[in-house]
Amino acid sequence: MDLSYTQEELAFRDEVRTFLEEKLPKDMSDKIRRGEHIGKEGHELWHSILNEKGWLSYGWPKEFGGAEWNAVQRHIFEDECAAAYAPRIVPFGLSMLAPVLQKFGSKEQQDHYLPRILDGTDWWCQGYSEPGAGSDLASLKTRAVRDGDHYVVNGQKTWTTLGQYADWIFCLVRTDPDAKQQEGISFLLIDMNTPGIDVRPIILLDGTPEVNEVFFDNVRVPVENLVGEENKGWTYAKYLLTHERTGIAGVGFSRAGLDAVKRVARQESANGRPLIENPHFAARLAQVEIDLMAMSTTNLRIISQATAGQAPGVESSMLKVKGTIIRQEINDLARRAVGPYAMPFASEAVEGDNDPIGPDYAGPVAAQYFNNRKLSIFGGSNEIQRGIIAKVKMGG
Numbered sequence: 001m002d003l004s005y006t007q008e009e010l011a012f013r014d015e016v017r018t019f020l021e022e023k024l025p026k027d028m029s030d031k032i033r034r035g036e037h038i039g040k041e042g043h044e045l046w047h048s049i050l051n052e053k054g055w056l057s058y059g060w061p062k063e064f065g066g067a068e069w070n071a072v073q074r075h076i077f078e079d080e081c082a083a084a085y086a087p088r089i090v091p092f093g094l095s096m097l098a099p100v101l102q103k104f105g106s107k108e109q110q111d112h113y114l115p116r117i118l119d120g121t122d123w124w125c126q127g128y129s130e131p132g133a134g135s136d137l138a139s140l141k142t143r144a145v146r147d148g149d150h151y152v153v154n155g156q157k158t159w160t161t162l163g164q165y166a167d168w169i170f171c172l173v174r175t176d177p178d179a180k181q182q183e184g185i186s187f188l189l190i191d192m193n194t195p196g197i198d199v200r201p202i203i204l205l206d207g208t209p210e211v212n213e214v215f216f217d218n219v220r221v222p223v224e225n226l227v228g229e230e231n232k233g234w235t236y237a238k239y240l241l242t243h244e245r246t247g248i249a250g251v252g253f254s255r256a257g258l259d260a261v262k263r264v265a266r267q268e269s270a271n272g273r274p275l276i277e278n279p280h281f282a283a284r285l286a287q288v289e290i291d292l293m294a295m296s297t298t299n300l301r302i303i304s305q306a307t308a309g310q311a312p313g314v315e316s317s318m319l320k321v322k323g324t325i326i327r328q329e330i331n332d333l334a335r336r337a338v339g340p341y342a343m344p345f346a347s348e349a350v351e352g353d354n355d356p357i358g359p360d361y362a363g364p365v366a367a368q369y370f371n372n373r374k375l376s377i378f379g380g381s382n383e384i385q386r387g388i389i390a391k392v393k394m395g396g
Contacts, residue, residue, distance in 0.1 A: 007164055011034040013076045021080065022131060024084055024086050029085040034361075034364060035364020036303060040165045043090050046086065046087045051120070054067055056094065057076060059099075065115070065118060075303050081252065082253050095278065096170075097113075097117070099239070100187070100236050100239060116222070123167050124168050125161065126169070128157070130158060134381070135381045135384040142154070142155025142216065143155055146175070146223070149182070149222065150222055151225075154213075155173070157169075160212045161210060164209065167192055169189075170190075172185050175231055175233075176231050187226070187236045188230060189225040190221050196216060196219040198215040198217070199215075200212060205368075205371065205373065206364070206367035206371040249319035250324075251295065262283065264337045275337055292326050293317070310316060313391055314393060318385075321376075324376045325376065328372055334369070335369045340358075341365070342369070
């Protein structure tokens with residue numbers, strides 16, 4: 001197994017770097033570097049820049065208008081974007097729903113929805129979790145009852161990320177209440193402007209309404225918005241979650257975060273010397289860097305396997321667990337590095353129009369620390385992922 005880049009891959013990396021230098025707006029990357037929010041308009045602008053280049057759909061097959069990059073190219077692109085402080089590509093339509101439609105959707109659904117995802121016509125959100133169905137997703141209660149050429153949907157979804165911006169939501173709904181949990185679920189596409197939908201913000205620890213509750217009260221959804229077969233939605237849900245969990249590892253984001261911590265530690269002092277020379281802090285910094293290097297190697301190994309045609313399995317769960325632990329440790333080190341400047345937290349400090357409390361790099365530290373406590377929970381909690389790993393690797 002060769003974990004080194006080929007000459008062609010190095011040339012591709014140079015192409016990506018040149019593109020980012022020329023096309024990534026500086027004010028946008030500066031905001032990301034400072035931990036500020038770019039809003040819906042900023043994300044849409046970055047998506048349009050990538051789409052004009054033909055790189056927004058980099059993981060899609062060519063038959064659907066994608067660049068059809070292999071696993072190594074995708075890894076290089078994501079790494080370079082993180083290093084350049086490019087905005088994260090909003091994944092819900094592009095890398096979560098789109099693969100499901102490409103594999104299980106009808107020709108009519110593919111022809112209608114996929115181009116609208118690319119050109120920004122539709123902003124999608126994910127309707128999976130419920131108040132009583134998070135990691136135990138199969139116990140979901142949202143019902144969809146067939147009524148002629150419509151389904152009538154009633155229930156509630158929660159933790160709906162960026163749902164306040166969404167035009168559409170892809171939802172798991174229970175269509176057969178008498179079947180075993182996983183066997184009575186279907187996958188529906190629902191227009192967020194349909195009467196009976198109510199979106200309510202949830203204010204997170206970092207002060208932002210990033211997630212929402214979505215309520216469905218007799219919402220009528222055309223039958224043609226069913227993806228695949230009725231009561232087969234669990235199969236499609238598992239397929240989607242494999243794509244979600246691999247991306248959660250966030251190797252590139254961790255590298256950028258670690259570099260930022262090192263820069264801060266060189267500027268902050270402890271007992272009259274740079275913090276980075278403090279033995280206790282330096283030891284923690286070295287440990288997380290070692291863990292990140294090991295995970296990066298594992299990630300490359302899995303990418304090598306994917307290039308050889310092997311689909312990711314339990315490795316997705318392994319990357320999810322370790323990747324989220326590393327990112328949370330980096331956030332904690334950043335919080336400790338800025339010391340008392342991380343104690344006061346005001347959401348205004350990360351909006352860009354207010355004077356920071358202390359150094360300018362201190363403003364977003366508390367917000368990022370609080371917000372990223374979610375990393376080990378969403379996408380299937382780390383406890384659940386460890387159970388999956390144990391069952392697959394050790395039997396049971």
